[in-house]
Every structure is written in structure tokens, then in C-alpha cells.
Amino acid sequence: MAEPDPVSSTWQQGTPKVGAAATGNADATRAALDILEAGGNAIDAAVAAAYVMGTVEPLDSGIGAGGFMILHDAESGRTESIDFLGTCPAAAKYELYASTDAAMDYVIRVKGRENERGHRSVAVPGSVRGLGAAQAEFGKLAMADVLAPAISLAEGGFRVGHKAALRMARTEALLNLTEATRKLLLKPDGSLFRAGDEMANPEYGAALRQIAKEGPDCFYKGALGDRLIAEMEAHGGFLSKADLEGYDAIWRAPATASFKGHDVATMPPPSSGSLVFAGLAALAEETVTDGAHYGLLADAMLAIFKKRAASFGDPAFLKAAPGESSETTSLAVVDKHGNAACITYSNNNHSGVVLPGTGILLNNQMMLFSPWPGNPNEVVAGKRPVSSMMPSLLFREGKVRMAIGASGSTRIPTSIMQVLFNRLVLGDTLPEAVGRARVHAETESMLADEELAETAQPLADARGLQLKLSPGRDPMLASVQAVGLDADGSAAAVGDPRARASGMVR
Secondary structure (H helix, E strand, O other): OOOOOOOHHHEEEEOOOOEEEEEOOHHHHHHHHHHHHOOOOHHHHHHHHHHHHHHHOOOOOOOOOEEEEEEEEOOOOEEEEEEEOOEOOOOOOHHHOOOEEEEOOOOEEEHHHOOOOOHHHOOEOOHHHHHHHHHHHHOOOOHHHHHHHHHHHHHHOEEOOHHHHHHHHHOHHHHHOOHHHHHHHEOOOOOEOOOOOEEOOHHHHHHHHHHHHHOOHHHHOOHHHHHHHHHHHHOOOOOOHHHHHHOOOEEEOOEEEEEOOEEEEEOOOOEOHHHHHHHHHHHOOOOOOOOOHHHHHHHHHHHHHHHHHHHOOOOOOOOOOOOOOOOOEEEEEEEOOOOEEEEEEEOOOOOOOEEOOOOEEOOOHHHHOEOOOOOOOEOOOOOOOOEOOOOEEEEEOOEEEEEEEEEOOOHHHHHHHHHHHHHHOOOOOHHHHHHOOOEEEEOOEEEEEHHHHHHHHHHHHHOOOEEEEEHHHOHHHOEEEEEEEOOOOOEEEEEOHHHOOEEEEO
């Protein structure tokens, strides 16, 4: 096998003194480890890193986002998951969207794209409630200490990273949607920020200070929430004060599975995590040779999406999902005491709406719902959409051996499937497993790294799929962040090289 070529700065290995972390950005990884050095645990560190990611990669996540977290508390032995996805506002009805134009590859598009951009695309944000609940229940530090790294970067400035610059370029039209959005996300001359440019968001820092001082209620029942509702009312958005006040994160029992001698804990529905591990378990019975495994993986992927489309959704409303757009934040942290946390959360593709005076870019998670009545993922008040996000923990003999998550829409479950297969079946090291070329098969199409063209084309043809090649290890095929632990106490922290992410052991 040719060795993968991971960018060395995206991963580290060694014996941790405080812990190990992998995130999409070095600022967030350093913040997580700084929190551990200050006496916090993995849950404190993961929440700190999540808020830093929302600061330095504002298009992907932040105060206006929603997502999932899975954690393990070593002292109590508890493994818990918390669902803080955005929910459908009560005023949203499929009849209120303009008539449907077409079903696109990843979204059911309506006229004016109202479910994709602008104020009507905003679901109830869950991040502040979910991250706050997890840190209050399992963290050790004051929330002000946990938020301090993000506040410092927002107010003092940071350098724009590779992925953030790429995202801005790919959604440039949305950056001109409102005056507040232009002010935050474009330079004064209207040009794009590039990788390496200096950027700051002091208004976001002030919002974080307010959350640190007053707690999550300031967003859902206080002044920040009032500003959000005023903005929605002024521009025809669906979100109401009652929606905000009624929002809560949900503690869910993790979905469990076994694979290659490991016990797995992942997010239950509306996440797709349990389907991935069911697919992996089936693959474990196959005879596998290196290079020939892509066909087996492709078949498992197609089965996952077929089952998800038929039956998955919010368990409170289960009666397929149109799918998600591309970008998300994922991170993993493990500390020296055996605590672990993995967070994946997202603005989806973002609405293009920045809440004036706060620097908060709002999600567009309403595009995750189907505006067609009768669909299992239809627009219903209070509902949470089907999601590909699946932060996961792997255990052996009761101890955490891996924390893994990914960003990248429907490529999240397929990328995690491949990394775990590479690591636990093919025997790759964790950096090798993350660094391998990938494929993604879904419904009628296959996406593959261009270096796999000769392998992927016959696989696609045999399954009636249209092949699209992804150039140069693009993060379109997801960005995986993982921390692996060996029985001897050594750790590998791996940020995905295709997104120039960051893994550190300290």
C-alpha cells in the first residue's frame, strides 16, 4: 500500500500530560488544551473549542447554530449525548413557502430559495442551550473561563484559516445579503477575506461576554433573544419569542453498537450514526483486500441512505430527508483522566443573515426540512431535522479508545465509516486512516477523490451511479477530526489534512 501523505502539522502523537484534541482550526485546538492545563476537563475543553470555532469559522458554526455532543465522564462512568439541533418555528408551514421549483441534489428548492437563505431559512438556534447544558452538568470551570479564549480572539483578532477563506469564496453571494453581513464578512472595499488575513468580530465578543455573565437564558429569554426576534419580525422570518423561550436541548441515550472488539456510543436518531455502525458490522464479516474494499464500502453507503430515507427523522415526529448542505464544525477532546467529548454542530450552509449589533451569523437549517407535505421530514412546528452529524466514542474494556466526528453534510457518515474501516479493518494508523483517499456513494451519484478515478469509475458504472471526481483532496469529501488512545497511554490527535485542520497532544 502506498503511504498516505497527511500534512504533518495537522496531527501529533505522544503521551499526553493533560490531553489531546483535534479540531478544524489550530486556534481552537490550542484553546482546548489551554483549558485542560487550567484545570478543566474534556467537556470544558470541547465547549471552549466549539465557541472558538464559531469565532474563527463563523460561516460554519457559532451562537446561531445547532448540533450534537457525545461525552464520557470517567468518574461516574456515564456516557451521554445531547441533541441541540435547531427546531422548526411554529409559524413555519409548508404552504407559506413559494411553490416548489425542483428537487436538487441536496435540497428541495422553492421559489426565491426562501428555505435556503434569508430570514425564513432560520431555525431556532440550539447551540447556546446545548453547550451550556453539557458544560453545566459535566464541566469543572466557570462558563466565563470556558468562553475566555473565544472572547479574546473575537475582540483581539485572528488570522483567517484556509477552510474559512474557502467557505467565504464559495458562498460569496450570501455575504452581500444584508448590511450587517457585509460589514462582518467582507472587507471595507467589498472584497473577500483570504487565508492569512486579519479578522475580528468585537460585537460577537460582546455577545459571548453576555452569555458568560448571564448564562444561556440571555439568548432564549433575555436581551439577545429580544434582538433576534425584532430582526425576524422586521424581515418576515418565522422565528418567534415563544419558539426561543420554549427551546430546550434534549439529553438522549446514546445509540450503541459493537465493531472489531470495540463498544461504540454514537448519536441516536435524528442522527444517522446508528446506521453507519450497522453497516460497519455487516462489513466486518466480509473478506477484505486492500484496494478492493471501496466496492464493499459503496454498497454499505447506498444501503445506509436508502434506509435513512425510508424511516429516519425526529423520533418525536417519525412518520426522507432532502439532505444537508456542506459545512459544519467537528472536534474531539480526551483528557488525562479518561474523560472525552466530541461535538459536531453547524450553521448548515448559513442563512446570510447576521444579527445586527451582535456579529452572530444565523443558521439556515430550515432547508433541512421538506416543504412537501407527507414527507417524513416535513415542516412541523418544534421538529428537528434528520442529520448526518454523528459524533461518536469507541471504547475497549470500558475505557475510551477513540473520539471521532466529521464535518461535510451527507459525506459525514461515509467519511467516518471509511476512517474506522481503514483503522480497524485494514490496520492503518489513525493519521493514515484519516489521510486515505475517499469515495462517497448516495442515491444516484458517487463522489471520489480524483486519484481514485480508475477504481471508482467501474464501481459507479456497475451500480448505475454518475461519478463526479473531487480534485486535490478537497474538504467536499468531509473533514474528519479524531483522537485515538492506545492501551499504553499514548495518543494520536488527527485533524483532517484535506481541511488543513489541527490535532495536538500536550
